[in-house]
Amino acid sequence: MMKYIDLHIHSTVSDGSFTPTQIVERAARYELSAIAITDHDAVAAIDEAMPVAQKLGIEYIPGIEISTAWCEGRMHILGYFIDHHSPAIRALLDKLQQSRRDRIYQICRRLEELGYPVDPEEVFEIAGGASSVGRPHIAIAMERHGYVPNLQAAFDRYLAYGKPAYVPRWAPTPQEAIDTIHKSGGLASIAHCAVTEGCMENLDKIIAMGIDAIEVYYPFHKPHQEQLLKKIAEDHNLAITGGSDCHGIVRGEPLLGIFKVPYRVLESLKEKYASIKKQEVQI
Ligand SMILES: [Zn+2]
Numbered sequence: 098m099m100k101y102i103d104l105h106i107h108s109t110v111s112d113g114s115f116t117p118t119q120i121v122e123r124a125a126r127y128e129l130s131a132i133a134i135t136d137h138d139a140v141a142a143i144d145e146a147m148p149v150a151q152k153l154g155i156e157y158i159p160g161i162e163i164s165t166a167w168c169e170g171r172m173h174i175l176g177y178f179i180d181h182h183s184p185a186i187r188a189l190l191d192k193l194q195q196s197r198r199d200r201i202y203q204i205c206r207r208l209e210e211l212g213y214p215v216d217p218e219e220v221f222e223i224a225g226g227a228s229s230v231g232r233p234h235i236a237i238a239m240e241r242h243g244y245v246p247n248l249q250a251a252f253d254r255y256l257a258y259g260k261p262a263y264v265p266r267w268a269p270t271p272q273e274a275i276d277t278i279h280k281s282g283g284l285a286s287i288a289h290c291a292v293t294e295g296c297m298e299n300l301d302k303i304i305a306m307g308i309d310a311i312e313v314y315y316p317f318h319k320p321h322q323e324q325l326l327k328k329i330a331e332d333h334n335l336a337i338t339g340g341s342d343c344h345g346i347v348r349g350e351p352l353l354g355i356f357k358v359p360y361r362v363l364e365s366l367k368e369k370y371a372s373i374k375k376q377e378v379q380i
């Protein structure tokens with residue numbers, strides 16, 4: 098029997114709609130052999146999902162998806178086999194959390210200038226201690242104050258990219274993300290490269306930064322793009338990864354268990370992992 102895996106999944110810890118436990122249970126129902134939950138800039142799913150996976154006989158790879166600043170946009174770097182309690186990961190996540198809070202103050206200052214004062218403390222209260230305090234919580238405050246008829250209007254008129262109260266969020270560079278993953282004992286893979294702006298034409302640069310793998314199997318990669326990425330990975334002696342990028346029911350039909358990746362992909366990743374560990378021992 099063919100074995101299948103999914104190495105790119107989002108839970109309620111970031112912007113997915115399934116809890117970590119629900120993800121593992123669904124993976125079991127669809128007979129996946131191995132999974133990695135890769136939440137955006139967050140690792141809290143790991144401690145919940147790992148014991149459930151163990152109980153249900155699913156191999157679990159601790160993962161993360163880090164958003165990095167790239168060409169005016171974002172590039173996503175996946176991390177696998179990370180030690181999610183390592184000081185390197187903790188330092189990066191703490192810095193991201195602090196930058197989210199700083200951004201709330203900056204946006205509130207802009208809103209005040211525009212004549213719509215919102216107290217940052219109120220925004221933090223709405224977020225209820227959530228580590229991912231952000232623009233949706235400001236939108237709720239704006240609606241409460243009667244500045245906008247609904248949350249969407251808060252974004253459309255003030256908070257969205259290019260609007261008067263928009264403030265960009267700090268993100269690490271791809272190099273910082275790759276280094277952090279390495280310092281946490283993990284492997285870094287470049288996510289959905291064929292559908293990320295400015296990625297394919299700069300792949301050489303990212304490979305030079307020390308990336309270990311390329312995400313080849315992805316729902317929105319066309320067959321010819323898959324082939325090309327696979328060839329590039331082979332030429333540079335990189336492993337390949339793949340996954341559904343399932344966000345639960347947020348984006349229509351959940352792809353978890355529907356979009357499947359052959360198990361041998363995980364084997365290639367493990368070989369890469371073993372060869373790096375071996376080199377480290379020799380050094
Ligand atoms: Zn992504």
Ligand SMILES: [Zn+2]
Pocket residue numbers: 105107162342
């Ligand atoms: Zn993703």
